[in-house]
Amino acid sequence: MSAIEKISEVKKILDVKGISKRFGGVQAVSTLSFHLNQGEILGLLGPNGAGKTTAFNMIAGALRSDTGEILFEGRSLANLKPWDICRLGIARTFQLSKPFGGLTVLENVMVGSFVRTAAEKEARAEAQKVVDFLEMGGKAHTDADDLTAFDRRKLELGRALATKPRLLLMDEVVAGATPNEAGEMVHLVRKVRDLGITILIVEHVMKVIMGLSDRVIVLDYGKLIADGPPKEVVRQPDVLKAYFGERYVDARA
Amino acid sequence: MDLLTLSFAVINGLLIGGIYGGVALGLSLIFGVMRVINFAHGSFLMLAMYCSYLLWASLGLHPYVSILATVPFLFIVGYFVQGVVISPLFKRERALVVEPTSALLLTAGVYLVVDNIVLMAFGPDVRSVAVDITYESIFVAGLPINLARLIGFLAAIVVAAALSFWLKHSEMGRAIRATAQNRDAASLSGINVQRVYNVTFGLGCAVLGLFGALLVPFFSITPNIGLSFGIKSFLVVVLGGIGSIPGSILGGLLLGVFESVASQFVTATSAAIFSFGLFIAILLLRPAGLMGRA
Amino acid sequence: MRHTLTLLLGGPLLVLALAIPLFVTDSYILHSIAMVLFFAYMASSWNFVCGYVGQLSLGHSAFAGVAGYVTVLLFTQLGVTPWLGMLAGGAFAALLSVPVGYATFRLKGPYFTLTTIAFAEILRIWLENTDDFLGIPLKGAQGLTVPPVGGSSFLAFQFDGKVPYYYIILAMLVGVMAATALMERSRLGFYLKAIRGDRDGAEALGVDPTRYSLTALAISAFLTGLGGAYYAQLFRYINPERNMGIDLSIDMAIMTIVGGQGTILGPTLGALLLHPIGEMVRATIGGSFLGLHLILYGLMLILAVIYFPKGIIVPLQRLLDGRARKSASRKAAAKTDALEGKGQ
């Protein structure tokens, strides 16, 4: 990013305009709009079933939205396949990390680096950098199937980083992690942001997202119910209701 | 082609098509419940035909009487094949869905074993059963209708109806349908899924026991006849929709008429090209079949 | 460390294979060994796409048959040397594979398999029922014979003894294994394994599954076609049933699966194990028990799928380097392609 851009007003890297998705009788997401600013970490919150993952999948191209449009750096993502979106510079992680079996950690990451180069040597060198960045150097030649659940998550982040994204979408990065591991992941996500990569992060563990995000948005029943700095958002009655139920809020009012 | 030939072809196609549908019932049921495509389906039909033939040749039993033996025998074979050969796959992947390709490979192994055991036992010669009914026909509106085929056709309708009724109204039938819809929820409701699978597989094969015996009066038997019946059954199931019993019969009728009419224009052997072409077209356009659920 | 097994087993085997014609003079035995190599070659060609993408094609015999016909026809009709004919046949098979693959790769699991059977059967039945196509004499089910040129002629791909045929197929086998090894190290190889491992995950990393599966299929069809052309030349005869029937496809698949899918050596191991069993059974008691060897094939397939889903190469691999990786070996059985990806 050049200095001029830094000085000028904040640039929108992703602009989501009124997207919706209906599955059978369920309106998973309804006319959702939000945006991501260049370089920020945006937390996407909401109770189970609020439509977070659906929204996420629409941005990543795994689902097509029924309405609205999504702009990445001003370009519409309509009709683009997941691999096209990856090439444009958006990478994602999945809720369930499935490493490519039979490949080592390094080789798994190489699958990502091959998007930017066809040369095996170059891909290997790039992947090595990513593995070092993740501090997984010692496990570079371990079969990915033999990793612990948390290392699989890190590996998945590595694969995504190897595609050299400008926007990274992360789905539930600390689910199932021990407190130490969660801390390590938070540290890693910050490091990723310091590389200049913008991050959208879907997360359930509030502690993590509160400490990590510059801004959060909250979904409930497929609708946006809050948008703002983390500390302010969690005090909004709508948000409390969504998480803890009507009666809890009334009782504490 | 004149109208008489055409209507004769259509009637014959309907008759044989009904039998195709009946033969495909088991495949559809097994796939619907277990998500396993039984590559050896046709081989089991062939096995039933040889059983019926053997009982006729050695004891002089009429094929229709041999049903009393072929149906239970095929049920046991099916129950055993699922319990011994296929269930290890489900046990290995206890919490997961069985990878369909592994199941296909396993049943392909069963196909090789069954086909070649029969080949070893009976040799490659073409065999046929000569009974009176082979040559009997009734006339409807001036058109001759082969009695043995008509009986096969009617049996298919009756079996399909009976199977639907049984699945709908019996305890076991309900358990089978529940397992087909959601295996985990079924076991959490207390259904013994392994047993349901064994019974389903046995049942799917027992139906073949019936049609094997019904086919021998007018169909000559060779050890390699199974695969073509198997592939036709896949075709029927894809046409009619996986797991749908009326779909199976309807798919059979469609295929039967299609084949019968097509073979008026080309030789009978190349008519199969049209069937395969139809198969590909249907799969590419509507992978769930014409009437099937996804 | 990479490809330990390939080198440990492959090296001595290659030396042995090169030396065989020096002490095996019985032409029947040499022919039988050449057939083992032929099936190893065909299985390896099948493995090139199916083993790596993890889809089960039972239509590959069509590529073999088509290429065989092209080679034989070019030679008998236009006098083109089978060496060029082979390449033309392979190219034709590759060309054919693209639309077929485009249509079928969208289908999953059994649907894919059955559709490949349907494609191959359409072609076979059509050939069986066509004596003459646009003036090309195909001679239907009867098939085509390659007229002998008299004596050995390299250009005509006709030799008196079995030795040249033996070395040709050996060279082809080494070639297909080298091609597989190259592919494994290339972007294509990585992508195929990624598609097999987790299709959605691969797509998110920029992999267009259709495009790369098709590329691999076209190469695989080309290689299979070369094998089919060789098969026709070896017997100087080709017919639809034998050269493109489903049995040939099933053989390729079973040998690869029993040996080890998605590995360089697996298909050859499978062929080495299965074909001699088949031959021996046929030669000793086969006369009285038709089909016994296929029963054994079927049983081996069932046992392999249940006990060694990744092929017999897995226990072999563990035996060889078990000591080095004691800790990981516990998990290796069901989970890894033991041959590949074990560091370098």
Next chain:
Amino acid sequence: MSTPALEVRDLWSGYGDQDVLRGIDLVLEPRTIVALIGANGAGKSTLLRTLSGLLRPHRGEAKLYGESIFCLPPHKVVERGFVQSPEGKQLFLGMSIRENLLVGAQNKRARARRDQTLEEVFELFPILRERQALNASTLSGGQQQMVAVGRALMALPRVLALDEPSLGLAPIMVDRLFESIAKIKERDLTILIIEQNVFQVLEMADYGYVLENGVMTLNGTGAELLADDHLRASYLGL
């Protein structure tokens, strides 16, 4: 002290070689409602799947009224009296409501008094009686949840496990459902309820456990947990 309805000791379980649960201890006294709460991915559903026999545990012990249900196949676990109403409702959508309920009564004990139990379920959820002939797919989310709970009751459970019964329900429906659950408790039944809807469930529960990352980090009565700062912190991040 009486024999616990359910007693889980040092349970380790997970998918493949990976441990998701790392040494779970859990005790349910008879005729109580016990809440198990925890964030997504903490291992709540893994615990239920393990107890139900869908997942093979790595080690530990689980006893139902003193009898081991450890490593039994799912249908045996149901027969012994541990019945789970699975997450996401998981109905047989192609079948009628009545059939869905009937499927629940598989074991001999349950089958013998099936009609009676069905009547009781209809009393508990009158709307289901009205709609019993309809296809389960035609129901709203809340009604589907009722069918799922009803189906579990049909097996005559001694311990009933409810996996996120309020998932995806409108607040009013959640209230109604929880009222029904309170009614169910009046039967001779022990209830283990897994919830995200923390505060509401803790108000109702006699006892609660908090699961974090495969380990039980807190337990106490509902009131104690509601007052606990640690719980609020882990949910609100404040």
